[in-house]
Every structure is written in C-alpha cells, then in structure tokens.
Amino acid sequence: METTRAWQVDRPGPIAEQPLRLVTRPRPEPAPGELLIRVLASGVCRTDLHVAEGDLPVHRAGVVPGHEVVGEVAALGGGVTGYATGDRVGVAWLRHTCGECVYCRRGAENLCTRSRYTGWDADGGYADYTVAPADYVYRLPGGYSDAELAPLLCAGIIGYRALRRVELPPGGRLGVYGFGASAHLAAQVALAEGAHVPVVTRPPAAQRPAHDLGATSAGGDRPPEPLDAAILFAPVGVLVPAALAALDRGGTLAVAGIHLTDIPSLNYQDHLFQERQLRSVTANTRADGRDFLAFCAAHRLSVTTTPYPLSSADQALADLAAGRVDGAAVLVP
Numbered sequence: 001m002e003t004t005r006a007w008q009v010d011r012p013g014p015i016a017e018q019p020l021r022l023v024t025r026p027r028p029e030p031a032p033g034e035l036l037i038r039v040l041a042s043g044v045c046r047t048d049l050h051v052a053e054g055d056l057p058v059h060r061a062g063v064v065p066g067h068e069v070v071g072e073v074a075a076l077g078g079g080v081t082g083y084a085t086g087d088r089v090g091v092a093w094l095r096h097t098c099g100e101c102v103y104c105r106r107g108a109e110n111l112c113t114r115s116r117y118t119g120w121d122a123d124g125g126y127a128d129y130t131v132a133p134a135d136y137v138y139r140l141p142g143g144y145s146d147a148e149l150a151p152l153l154c155a156g157i158i159g160y161r162a163l164r165r166v167e168l169p170p171g172g173r174l175g176v177y178g179f180g181a182s183a184h185l186a187a188q189v190a191l192a193e194g195a196h197v198p199v200v201t202r203p204p205a206a207q208r209p210a211h212d213l214g215a216t217s218a219g220g221d222r223p224p225e226p227l228d229a230a231i232l233f234a235p236v237g238v239l240v241p242a243a244l245a246a247l248d249r250g251g252t253l254a255v256a257g258i259h260l261t262d263i264p265s266l267n268y269q270d271h272l273f274q275e276r277q278l279r280s281v282t283a284n285t286r287a288d289g290r291d292f293l294a295f296c297a298a299h300r301l302s303v304t305t306t307p308y309p310l311s312s313a314d315q316a317l318a319d320l321a322a323g324r325v326d327g328a329a330v331l332v333p
C-alpha cells in the first residue's frame with residue numbers, strides 16, 4: 001500500500017515544544033460521498049496554530065491540521081457525481097452541517113450545532129493526500145497559482161464574511177486592524193468596492209504592503225478619520241475598545257478570529273453608545289465561499305504567499321506565531 005506523509009498534532013502545547021509530528025501512513029480512502037484529493041498546496045492559518053497549541057479543545061486526537069487545501073481529485077468515493085479525476089478543487093474549514101437544525105434551515109449553516117471542521121474534527125491538508133465530502137469542496141477560479149488559491153479558502157472567505165458582517169455603506173471608511181493573510185485580502189475586496197481603507201498595524205514591514213495595495217493610510221495608532229466600520233483581524237482583545245472608540249456614530253466592529261485574548265472592560269458611552277455595534281464572525285456558509293471565489297474570478301486579487309516545503313510545517317507555524325510571515329504561509333508538497 002502506498003504510504004504518504006502527514007503532520008499530526010501529537011500533544012497540543014506551545015509551538016516551541018513541537019506539538020506536531022511528521023508521520024507516514026497509508027493513503028486515505030474516500031468514503032461514499034467523499035473525494036480523495038492529492039494536495040498541491042495547503043495554507044497555514046492561525047486557527048491551525050490554535051489547534052496545535054491547544055487554544056481550541058481537542059476534537060480528534062492526532063488530527064492533521066490544514067483547512068486551506070488546493071488539490072487535484074485523485075479518486076471518487078461511491079455516489080459522487082459532478083467531479084472527475086484531475087479536477088482542481090478547494091477544501092475549506094466547514095466540512096459538514098446537519099441541514100436540519102434551526103440555523104441550517106434559516107441559511108445560517110455556519111452556526112449549525114452539529115457542524116464539523118477540516119483540520120479539527122477530520123484530517124486536513126498538512127499531508128500528501130486528504131479526503132473531503134464532495135458537497136463541501138469548492139470549484140476554484142482560474143488565473144491563480146495553487147499557492148495563491150490556498151489562502152483564499154479560509155483567510156479570504158472569512159475576511160469576506162467579516163466585510164459583509166460590518167455592512168459598510170457605499171464609499172465608506174473601513175478600518176482594518178492587523179494586516180496578515182486575511183486582512184490583505186479583505187482590504188482588496190473593500191477597495192475594489194470603492195471603500196476607503198485605513199490600516200492599523202504596528203510592524204513597519206506590514207505597513208508598506210498595506211500602502212502598496214492601496215490602503216488610505218497605514219500606521220500603528222488610531223486611524224486619522226472616524227470609521228464607518230472596522231474589522232479586527234489581530235487576535236488581540238485589548239484592541240476592541242480602541243477600535244470601537246474609533247468608530248463613527250452607527251459604526252460596526254467585527255472580530256474576524258476564532259479565538260481572541262480577553263477584552264478589557266468597555267465603557268458604554270465611549271465604546272457603544274450612538275449605536276455602535278460589536279459583532280463576531282463564526283466560520284462561514286458555503287454561499288460565502290462561493291460568493292468570495294466568484295469575486296476572485298472577476299477581480300484578480302494580489303495574494304502574497306510565503307512557500308514552505310511540507311516537511312517544514314512546524315517551522316511555518318512557528319514563523320506565524322512569531323509574526324515572521326509575509327502574507328500567507330503555504331505548504332507545497
């Protein structure tokens with residue numbers, strides 16, 4: 001039997017203590033309804049870091065992280081139609097919803113109480129091969145390399161949902177806090193739609209790319225103008241009061257991450273009154289994914305990636321934790 005490589009989360013803990021281990025294992029088999037996918041590129045998301053470090057509870061012992069998977073269909077499980085071997089597809093975070101709960105029935109499958117996630121509940125893309133339910137994979141736009149497509153599948157989709165969640169008025173001012181993989185994509189969508197986008201990020205190395213992509217301003221302090229909306233991409237709760245205080249009347253702040261450090265106490269007058277709103281973003285629906293990928297087909301986004309060989313996944317996560325990655329880290333087998 002063909003053996004293939006995969007990274008497993010052995011003992012969740014600080015990335016410096018090497019919680020991941022590279023193993024060889026038999027090639028996975030697609031169950032009915034699933035596709036076997038040969039991985040061509042696998043993005044490294046901050047959520048993988050949360051899984052590896054134990055910030056998120058263990059859902060599956062020894063899970064293989066990775067939920068920004070670009071690959072080629074290698075085999076079809078029973079009953080799958082609409083795909084052929086060789087098709088290029090994307091596997092993202094959401095991989096199962098029940099279709100029956102109150103959330104699923106009202107079009108909010110991202111809130112499904114029985115949802116399952118790639119790289120948390122099931123093995124993901126830090127591997128030579130992965131399997132995924134055909135109903136949850138995406139067709140991918142042309143004009144992008146495999147490595148460029150990978151970060152679109154989580155960083156891109158979540159940033160897109162966050163942008164929709166803040167309901168930015170036409171021509172409005174969108175504050176972007178943090179400028180990593182997700183932010184640099186969401187900022188481009190907002191700019192393409194006519195927004196003004198001040199970026200708040202401390203590292204000078206992140207300020208230049210923000211300027212290059214067309215940000216209205218980029219600096220480490222409060223944006224120079226009041227904001228109609230803001231998205232917090234940095235997983236730093238202490239920024240929530242600052243971002244709320246920077247909102248204009250009626251403005252909305254969305255927190256894009258799955259995990260946030262504690263938020264300091266809020267003051268009603270300074271942070272919420274005048275109908276300012278604070279919202280979270282929880283995963284995404286398949287419709288969000290399709291809408292975003294259609295946007296990417298119509299507007300060529302500039303995707304900054306830093307490639308790593310599959311054998312260096314642990315290094316990629318360590319670099320992400322230390323803020324040393326330019327754009328999105330992507331594993332290329």
Ligand SMILES: [Zn+2]
Nearest residue numbers: 098101104112
């Ligand atoms: Zn459901």
Ligand SMILES: [Zn+2]
Nearest residue numbers: 045047154155
């Ligand atoms: Zn992710």
